Amino acid sequence: MLLVYGGGSIKRNGAYDDVTAALREAVNEVIELSGVTPNPRLDKVFEGVNLVREHGVNLILAVGGGSVIDCAKFISLGSGLGEDEDLWYDYVETGKPAPENLVPLGVVLTTAVTGSEMGGVAVLTNWARNRKLGYTSFPLTPKFSVLDPTYLLTLPAEQTTYGFVDMFCHTCEQYFSLPSDDNLSDEMAEAIQRHILRSWRACRRHPRSYEARSNAMWDSTFALNRVISRGKEEDWVTHGIEHALSAYFDISHGAGLAVVHPHWMKYVYTSRPEATARFARWAVNVWGVDSTGKSEREVAEEGIEHYVDFLRLVGAPLTLSEVGIPADPATLDKLADHAGDVGGSYRRITRDDARAILALCVTPVVF
């Protein structure tokens, strides 16, 4: 068995001791791969693949948060490839489906952010090429995930906060997309969003509350286990642009999202009637905006203002300079080139649109 984890946090929060004690009774040989970093790197994946092959590993256990889980997913994938196949070029860059019957993956979750514990999504950074890409394939789904909120009780405030920012963004990137059917997914997305806002407040007031932390953990899972993307096109433009930021600058993913997301909203909310209507609905249902006597557009703007205020309140950055990224033309070009043609649902975001959005990120969103 291969035990994959990051730095020392799982030794502080008790997960490492719990897991190794349980494994001592159940497993003959436990190989450890530690030192997985945020924005996990390709070289760490290869280190894991070599261990799997060398020791004939038949189970990979990821103990940690999204980065550790994603690294373990790619180790599982890499171990299942033939000699002539390249993990990065043949799979991550092309999106080619993973083979079946990979070395199975289990998870013991110690953060509340990515939802990677329930699904086949994983993100990998190739620092040699300054590329950070998401990859999705069903065989990467963990066979089991243990969600024990006690491991969150000691999570630092900043990590907790960025977890909420990230999971909120995840729900939005499914919710703000076509079609605008009367879709259960949308109703559930709003439910999760309202609950995330309450969970954030509960975790701030009572960081050692089991109830608050358990809600945070479950919120994050449902924000991205794809229940709320059923029947939706989805729109991952904000994540696409943020991945450009954190491919060149080693910033927190949540911080990058907070900078980009409201600007994307302002860029698209009048792009078509469905978009304006949806932002207005969101303003009422999630932020409690009173729409009486206001135009749909005004209601939509008020909703986005509420969101920016929330990000400001939790202490998230709202501009590139706040995360230490210069907004000079050369940097913006480089970032836009990385983002490339990002796609999108309400409005297709080209490389030039991405550059325009990044150029807006020098000031907070105002209307």
Added chain:
Amino acid sequence: MLLVYGGGSIKRNGAYDDVTAALREAVNEVIELSGVTPNPRLDKVFEGVNLVREHGVNLILAVGGGSVIDCAKFISLGSGLGEDEDLWYDYVETGKPAPENLVPLGVVLTTAVTGSEMGGVAVLTNWARNRKLGYTSFPLTPKFSVLDPTYLLTLPAEQTTYGFVDMFCHTCEQYFSLPSDDNLSDEMAEAIQRHILRSWRACRRHPRSYEARSNAMWDSTFALNRVISRGKEEDWVTHGIEHALSAYFDISHGAGLAVVHPHWMKYVYTSRPEATARFARWAVNVWGVDSTGKSEREVAEEGIEHYVDFLRLVGAPLTLSEVGIPADPATLDKLADHAGDVGGSYRRITRDDARAILALCVTPVVF
């Protein structure tokens, strides 16, 4: 392969033709077991078990609604039992967990009611003993379920309506239970309930709308795939009492629920502060009750009134006499004896409580 279905409906809605055409290319031998009835019977299960053993069946495919799926689940379970084990006495009555590695079950769903397509729950009626019991065990979970809303386009109005009544009741029996944490499950339950009310209206206006029917199908799955029961005690008293009704009288399950459910609500809503608070929250969040200037109890009552009005609107029965069940003392005793000690979360419902609730079912709920 064993193909399990009910009467002629899957031949009218196209599911039978689609499935058999697909199977012709993929499967050597298809054994058919038809004639599964609503409130499926034990003898039909044994007929299926014999077919599985005789033909060495390695896949059971249920094509139909909850009754067909549940019958197929019990065929799968029965086929996996040893000679000395009794399906009814050793498993259904005791709740003993099913063995692993049962003959796998697949589903092609043609109704929107029970949620049995996603989970290990199944209901069986033993007419020889006038017993109708629910049984839950993970190995009964289908390996796959195909949810194609086109099979709902020809569903008769009455069946459609009782489907909505049943799924709405399912969400309530998870939602109206302790604890009263700030639980994502509750927020999602309310989302599903609001959506069910809209879906009912959409299906009435546009019975042949793919969008309306797809929403109904997804609503029913999420009403009982146990996503919204995470962190909840649940309270299946209404189903418990209704099962007594349909064990003795061959009435529609949805009709029985409509009779019992509001009376159960009235019986428990002041049983403890958490109950009153929850019914009041429900009134506001699901029924749009304006709570200004009203006591919590008044708001709760207004919510239950809204629910009764909804049942009245859709044409569901509200009293025992409307479903042809006499309310004489002997019948009430017999039904209460069957229901027995039903359990419950806000208030424990004993056999005598069940009888008291049934005695209330002679008139619609009023406050």
